[in-house]
Amino acid sequence: MVKLATPEQAAQKKATRAALGVTLAELAAEGLPVVAVDADLTGSTTTKKLADAGFAERLFNCGIAEQNMIDVAAGLALTGHVAFTGSFAVFGTGRAYDQIRNTVCYSGLDVKIAPTHAGVSVGPDGGSHQMLEDVSLMRGLPGMRVLVPADYAAARAAIRLAAATPGPVYVRMGRASVPCVYADDVELEMGRAYVLREGTDVTIVANGVEIREALLAAEELAGAGISAEVIDAFCVKPLDADTILASVAKTGRVVVAEEHSVIGGLGSAVAELLVARHPAPVAFVGVRDRFGKSGEFEELLRYFELDSAAVVEAVKRVLAV
Amino acid sequence: MDASPLEAEARSLRADIVSMIAEAGSGHPGGSLSCADILTALYLGGVMEHDPADPKKEGRDWFILAKGHAAPALYATLAHAGYLPREELKTLRKLGTRLQGHPDCRLCPGVEVSTGSLGQGLSIAAGTAAGLALDGRAGTVFTLLGDGECEEGQVWEAAMFAAHRGLGNLVAIVDLNGLQIDGATADVCDPGDLGAKFAAFGWDVTCVDGHDLGALVEVLGGAKRAGGSRPHAVIARTVKGKGVSFMEGQAGWHGKAPNAEELTIALAELQAAGE
Numbered sequence: 001m002v003k004l005a006t007p008e009q010a011a012q013k014k015a016t017r018a019a020l021g022v023t024l025a026e027l028a029a030e031g032l033p034v035v036a037v038d039a040d041l042t043g044s045t046t047t048k049k050l051a052d053a054g055f056a057e058r059l060f061n062c063g064i065a066e067q068n069m070i071d072v073a074a075g076l077a078l079t080g081h082v083a084f085t086g087s088f089a090v091f092g093t094g095r096a097y098d099q100i101r102n103t104v105c106y107s108g109l110d111v112k113i114a115p116t117h118a119g120v121s122v123g124p125d126g127g128s129h130q131m132l133e134d135v136s137l138m139r140g141l142p143g144m145r146v147l148v149p150a151d152y153a154a155a156r157a158a159i160r161l162a163a164a165t166p167g168p169v170y171v172r173m174g175r176a177s178v179p180c181v182y183a184d185d186v187e188l189e190m191g192r193a194y195v196l197r198e199g200t201d202v203t204i205v206a207n208g209v210e211i212r213e214a215l216l217a218a219e220e221l222a223g224a225g226i227s228a229e230v231i232d233a234f235c236v237k238p239l240d241a242d243t244i245l246a247s248v249a250k251t252g253r254v255v256v257a258e259e260h261s262v263i264g265g266l267g268s269a270v271a272e273l274l275v276a277r278h279p280a281p282v283a284f285v286g287v288r289d290r291f292g293k294s295g296e297f298e299e300l301l302r303y304f305e306l307d308s309a310a311v312v313e314a315v316k317r318v319l320a321v
Numbered sequence: 322m323d324a325s326p327l328e329a330e331a332r333s334l335r336a337d338i339v340s341m342i343a344e345a346g347s348g349h350p351g352g353s354l355s356c357a358d359i360l361t362a363l364y365l366g367g368v369m370e371h372d373p374a375d376p377k378k379e380g381r382d383w384f385i386l387a388k389g390h391a392a393p394a395l396y397a398t399l400a401h402a403g404y405l406p407r408e409e410l411k412t413l414r415k416l417g418t419r420l421q422g423h424p425d426c427r428l429c430p431g432v433e434v435s436t437g438s439l440g441q442g443l444s445i446a447a448g449t450a451a452g453l454a455l456d457g458r459a460g461t462v463f464t465l466l467g468d469g470e471c472e473e474g475q476v477w478e479a480a481m482f483a484a485h486r487g488l489g490n491l492v493a494i495v496d497l498n499g500l501q502i503d504g505a506t507a508d509v510c511d512p513g514d515l516g517a518k519f520a521a522f523g524w525d526v527t528c529v530d531g532h533d534l535g536a537l538v539e540v541l542g543g544a545k546r547a548g549g550s551r552p553h554a555v556i557a558r559t560v561k562g563k564g565v566s567f568m569e570g571q572a573g574w575h576g577k578a579p580n581a582e583e584l585t586i587a588l589a590e591l592q593a594a595g596e
Contacts, residue, residue: 035452035455037448057455058455060448060451060486062478062482063478063481063482063485065475065478065481065482067440067441067444067474067475067478068444068447068475068478068479068482070444071441071444071445071447071448071475071479072444072445072447072448072451072479072482073448074434074444074445074448075434075444075445075446075447075448075449075450075451075452075462076448076449076451076452076455077448077452078433078434078445078448078449078452079448079449079452079453079455079456079458080452080456081452081455083448098438098441099438099441099444099475101438102435102436102437102438102441103434103435103436103438103441103445106425106435107426107427107434107435108427109434
């Protein structure tokens with residue numbers, strides 16, 4: 001069983017992005033040849049913390065030039081460094097997709113695409129900045145692993161995992177402060193999903209900030225006599241088929257929840273798995289083929305039907321099939 | 322140095338380039354022939370420190386082919402330098418080959434990084450130069466861009482970055498052949514005075530005749546030895562399709578393979594040039 005937060009830890013709220021700079025600084029202090037390459041957002045992404053910790057020469061600020069950022073990271077990786085790239089998810093993936101595809105992935109380089117401010121967590125900045133297609137973009141790339149951590153501790157673990165895994169890895173982080181689910185010193189494994197709550201009537205597969213919503217929904221459903229199993233598929237690729245299939249064999253009904261478009265992300269990954277291995281009814285919680293808009297994070301979760309109430313509704317829908 | 326043995330190498334490279342493209346039935350002869358002398362100078366003219374027996378040798382100089390479609394020129398050079406059997410050149414672009422249509426570093430020894438999507442090589446080279454500098458390691462990073470490629474905005478992101486970081490261990494060579502797929506660069510979307518542009522971005526700039534092997538060896542070697550705190554741009558004036566009369570200066574030969582008859586003529590011309 002994966003280590004979960006103590007009640008004191010669970011009372012803390014922290015953004016996953018806050019994990020980036022401090023974890024890179026730790027890795028550097030441990031002797032790993034990590035470097036960070038960013039694009040004028042070193043404060044927002046927290047990569048500046050690497051410089052603050054005494055490793056200023058390991059932080060490369062490219063200015064507002066995301067394509068150059070990715071390929072500079074590629075060059076640093078060629079010379080033996082483990083290169084993490086920053087920027088916001090919308091620019092750090094979409095603006096530089098060709099660089100990630102044709103240089104990082106095609107050459108199989110040790111570049112970790114680790115942008116922050118993904119999903120609707122960037123809130124008031126609006127639809128231009130709310131990246132809802134990044135998991136879809138990254139998941140389609142041969143050789144790319146895709147990690148979507150749920151909280152600060154999981155983000156730290158995901159960054160360490162990315163650094164320890166040869167080749168390209170995508171780590172998706174957000175801006176919003178979210179409650180801690182995992183113990184501070186949790187360790188995560190590549191290709192694993194974790195059952196956070198056991199249940200028998202429905203399987204809720206979620207990741208990122210939707211873990212909190214899924215756990216709240218499961219609690220509410222328990223009051224209504226519905227037993228929901230909650231699985232954290234923080235590793236979208238490679239997906240943990242065994243854990244998900246074992247759960248679905250038991251429940252026969254599935255809800256997938258993600259702070260991402262319903263097209264191409266975790267929902268699609270789970271649906272692909274189930275169609276091939278264990279067909280079962282699935283309901284999707286996610287943004288429905290549209291752009292985001294300005295608003296506070298919590299408001300947007302409700303507006304786009306990503307909150308725990310939406311997960312409860314999806315469970316009821318799928319149980320009615 | 323005496324350029325004549327090198328000139329013979331360059332002619333032989335050109336013969337290999339047109340032969341392998343003809344055998345493949347597709348490929349990019351124009352831009353491969355225009356840069357054949359530049360590659361000859363780098364790999365065979367003593368400019369680059371490199372070891373075909375140990376392609377990843379510490380302390381080597383690096384080469385990144387930003388204009389990845391000139392892969393036949395790189396493969397022919399690597400074969401002449403001893404990285405590949407020359408016999409293998411005839412496998413270009415065929416299923417199962419190490420010699421992909423554009424360079425694949427996971428297959429071909431001596432290829433530092435996969436390229437082919439234009440505009441990226443200078444950034445990769447700048448990152449490589451920054452990585453060497455970070456660790457205080459020896460080695461100069463050479464990269465070869467097309468002039469049409471300089472229409473890509475990312476080239477100028479990289480130019481700014483390299484100057485800002487003071488990457489004196491970086492040498493960007495522009496193969497200034499004046500043509501791109503749709504015609505003359507000046508007509509398609511004029512990149513303008515590239516030497517002046519690099520200079521304006523804070524680079525040291527040298528112009529050279531890209532078919533004068535003696536001058537290339539001197540200028541490229543000079544840029545490497547100069548080091549310093551400014552990156553080096555070498556603007557090499559070239560002729561697209563150089564060495565094959567009917568390909569010279571013709572945009573139509575950017576990405577077209579010669580047929581058997583055209584190959585015979587091309588090889589005869591290259592042979593005659595050496596006599």
